[in-house]
Structure formats: structure tokens, C-alpha cells
Amino acid sequence: MADTFTQTLPEGVEARELGSEWMELNMGPQHPSTHGVLRIKLKLDGEVVRDSDMDIGYLHTGFEKSFEDKTYAQGIPFSDRMDYLAPPINNVGFTMAVEKLLDLEVPPRAQAIRVIMMELARIGSHLIWLGTGSLDLGAVSTFLYCWREREQILDLNEAYSGVRMMTSFTRVGGVAWDLPPGWLEQLQRFVDLFPSRVDDYEALLTNNPIWKQRTVGLGTISAAEAIEWGVTGPVLRGSGVDYDVRKAFPYCGYEQYDFNVPLGRAGDTYARYLCRVQEMRESIKILDQAIRTLPDGPWITDNRKVALPPRDELPQSMEAVIHHFRLVSEGFKPPAGDVYAFVESPRGELGFYMVSDGSNKPYRVKVRPPSFCNLQALSKMIEGRLMADVVAIIGSIDIILGDVDR
Numbered sequence: 001m002a003d004t005f006t007q008t009l010p011e012g013v014e015a016r017e018l019g020s021e022w023m024e025l026n027m028g029p030q031h032p033s034t035h036g037v038l039r040i041k042l043k044l045d046g047e048v049v050r051d052s053d054m055d056i057g058y059l060h061t062g063f064e065k066s067f068e069d070k071t072y073a074q075g076i077p078f079s080d081r082m083d084y085l086a087p088p089i090n091n092v093g094f095t096m097a098v099e100k101l102l103d104l105e106v107p108p109r110a111q112a113i114r115v116i117m118m119e120l121a122r123i124g125s126h127l128i129w130l131g132t133g134s135l136d137l138g139a140v141s142t143f144l145y146c147w148r149e150r151e152q153i154l155d156l157n158e159a160y161s162g163v164r165m166m167t168s169f170t171r172v173g174g175v176a177w178d179l180p181p182g183w184l185e186q187l188q189r190f191v192d193l194f195p196s197r198v199d200d201y202e203a204l205l206t207n208n209p210i211w212k213q214r215t216v217g218l219g220t221i222s223a224a225e226a227i228e229w230g231v232t233g234p235v236l237r238g239s240g241v242d243y244d245v246r247k248a249f250p251y252c253g254y255e256q257y258d259f260n261v262p263l264g265r266a267g268d269t270y271a272r273y274l275c276r277v278q279e280m281r282e283s284i285k286i287l288d289q290a291i292r293t294l295p296d297g298p299w300i301t302d303n304r305k306v307a308l309p310p311r312d313e314l315p316q317s318m319e320a321v322i323h324h325f326r327l328v329s330e331g332f333k334p335p336a337g338d339v340y341a342f343v344e345s346p347r348g349e350l351g352f353y354m355v356s357d358g359s360n361k362p363y364r365v366k367v368r369p370p371s372f373c374n375l376q377a378l379s380k381m382i383e384g385r386l387m388a389d390v391v392a393i394i395g396s397i398d399i400i401l402g403d404v405d406r
Contacts, residue, residue, distance in 0.1 A: 029058050036401030047386050052379045059405035067365035071331030072098045080166040083403045085125040088117040089345045091170040097341035097352040098172045101334035108295045110174035111253045116290050119283040124153040125346035126276045133395035137214050152190050173307050174300030191287050215270035219381040219393035229377040233348025234275040239267035245344035257286045269396040331360040371403035
């Protein structure tokens with residue numbers, strides 16, 4: 001640190017001596033490489049990070065209170081926008097909580113469609129992470145390749161739901177639509193092509209000496225520390241902890257699919273990279289099995305207290321029109337009680353704690369967001385690292401600020 005400085009100062013302003021205190025530097029909230037509107041207060045000893053504080057809340061979305069202000073069905077589109085890189089997984093987590101309150105069984109075909117859409121979302125989210133994370137470190141080509149494959153996933157979203165990102169495809173008791181003609185064939189073409197694309201990403205990065213210099217041994221967190229900080233997802237599994245909600249507490253029929261949970265050992269940025277790359281390969285395995293075993297049957301429950309009447313009944317039945325109107329305008333009323341439903345998002349355990357007071361709106365919705373929990377460990381992971389490493393470590397956590405500032 002400098003001892004003193006002298007320069008021409010305005011009249012009345014005195015030069016002061018600089019001591020050996022750490023320098024505090026604001027990183028964000030506008031920095032383009034922080035993967036969202038995040039402010040980090042870094043305390044630096046030269047180039048080395050000695051301490052840090054996460055300053056969140058710049059999005060101030062208020063999703064939890066928005067859920068409580070709407071009927072149960074009206075809350076589904078809000079869930080899309082929490083983790084806006086994996087909306088279908090948010091949809092399913094929210095509707096599972098409502099279905100648990102209702103003790104409602106979802107048809108097998110609807111469960112399989114949910115799995116398909118969720119695994120596509122997982123791959124798409126990991127592609128964005130890989131593209132932007134590598135771009136942070138100067139690997140421009142990977143970013144362009146990842147965006148190319150993600151476009152195919154968005155095309156599948158659009159062909160199914162009419163929307164490329166915020167699909168809002170779930171309904172309480174099932175899904176909004178059956179798969180359109182030709183959609184499974186389009187999905188199969190993607191499933192057949194994608195493994196070779198992952199090979200390309202790995203050829204660019206996995207054994208690249210520059211990539212390894214910037215990731216190996218960086219942002220290390222042990223298994224015990226990861227558990228203490230409450231992290232989940234690839235950040236936890238990169239430290240060797242075998243916890244994936246799809247395996248530990250299967251939902252939507254995940255127990256029917258054969259897939260592995262990739263684990264790392266070193267708990268560093270490179271281990272988290274390897275885990276996510278392998279997770280994309282495992283998601284393709286799940287999609288291939290789901291295509292081959294997709295059951296026939298209804299795609300939404302036949303419980304008329306919850307599901308809208310079939311559209312073809314509306315021109316023929318006044319009762320169906322009245323029922324449709326009342327469900328849309330007033331919603332349904334689950335019995336009083338509280339539940340917790342959780343799913344495996346690309347970032348870890350996403351949970352919905354929901355309380356019903358017997359009315360048509362939830363009394364309380366509390367979200368357990370993986371990004372918020374994982375972000376708490378960032379201070380530990382960047383302590384003692386160079387400031388130039390901070391962006392790489394943030395990228396390896398893969399936070400979504402809509403998920404943090406819910």
C-alpha cells in the first residue's frame with residue numbers, strides 16, 4: 001500500500017496519510033460479468049480478497065407476496081420469472097405444492113411431459129451457464145456454440161407452448177396441452193445431435209491448459225463446508241456430496257428413468273464445470289428414455305373441481321361455460337393445511353412451502369431458492385483469491401438474481 005501522496009488539491013482540502021487498511025471496492029451492481037444485478041463489497045489487500053459482503057435486493061421482485069395475492073392457478077406465471085433460465089422447473093415445483101394440498105394425482109402422461117420439459121430446461125440453463133462462464137474467461141467460441149444449441153431448445157418450447165422462454169405450461173393436475181403432432185420427432189433430432197455438441201464443448205475446454213489454469217483449484221469449498229453453508233445442486237455435488245432431489249426424493253416418475261448423478265471431488269470451479277457438462281449428458285439419457293416410454297392417456301386430471309372443462313364442450317354445454325368461468329375467475333379452494341414440495345433445479349433444491357387457509361388464494365408462500373442459498377458461500381469461496389478470479393467463481397456458482405431477490 002502507498003504511504004503518502006501529494007497532488008494539487010482544492011483549497012481547504014488537506015492531503016492525508018494512507019495507512020495499511022484494506023481497500024473497499026464495489027463490484028457491481030452494474031458489472032456485466034456478475035450474472036445479474038448483484039453488488040459485492042470487496043475488501044482488498046492489494047489484489048487479494050480478504051473479506052466480502054453480498055448486497056442483494058436490487059431486483060426486489062416480491063414474487064412470494066405476489067403468489068399470495070393471486071389464486072393458485074394465477075400464480076403459475078409468476079413462478080416462471082424467478083429462475084428465468086429454467087421456467088418449466090419452477091412451474092412444476094409450484095404446481096406440485098398445490099397438488100399436495102389437494103392430494104391430487106397427476107396422470108402418467110402429464111408426468112412424463114413435465115419430465116421432458118424440465119430436462120430440456122436443465123440443458124438450456126447449463127448451456128447459458130457454460131457459454132457465459134467461458135466468455136467471462138475469454139473463451140468466445142464456446143459462447144457462440146452454446147447459444148446455437150439453446151436455440152433448438154427454445155424452438156421446442158415455442159412449438160409446444162407458443163412461448164420461447166416463459167412457458168407457463170403446467171396446470172394444477174397436469175399440463176396445459178398435449179404434445180403437438182411432429183413434436184416428438186423434433187425432440188428426437190435434438191436428442192440424437194446433442195451428445196456430439198457436448199463433445200465439441202469438451203474438446204474446446206476440458207483439457208485446455210488455459211481453461212484449467214483459470215479454474216483448477218479456484219473457489220474451493222469442501223464437502224463439510226458446502227453442507228454447513230446449505231448449498232445444493234452442482235456446487236454441492238462438485239464437492240463430492242451425492243444429493244440430487246430427483247434421486248433422493250423422486251417426483252414426476254423420475255424413479256423410472258436410468259441416469260447417474262455426476263460428482264466431483266475437488267470442490268473447485270473446474271469440478272463444478274465437469275459436473276454440469278456431465279449433467280447435460282445425463283439429461284439427454286432421460287429425454288431419450290422419456291420419448292421411448294411416453295405413456296398414452298390423458299394429459300390433465302379429470303377432477304372437474306380443479307381442471308377446466310374440455311374446450312370442445314363449451315359450445316355445447318352451458319354448465320361447462322359456467323364451470324369454466326367460475327374456475328378462471330374464482331379458482332378452487334384447497335383444504336386448510338401446509339405442505340413443502342421441492343424439485344431439482346439446475347442450481348439445486350428449489351422448494352415451495354405453501355400454507356392454505358381454505359380460501360382460493362394461498363395464505364403464505366415461502367420459496368427455498370437455490371441461488372440465494374448458494375450465494376451465501378461466495379464469501380468463503382473467494383477469500384484469499386485474486387480479484388481477477390472473483391468473476392470466474394461467481395460464474396461457477398451459476399446464480400440467478402430473480403431466484404435470489406424473489
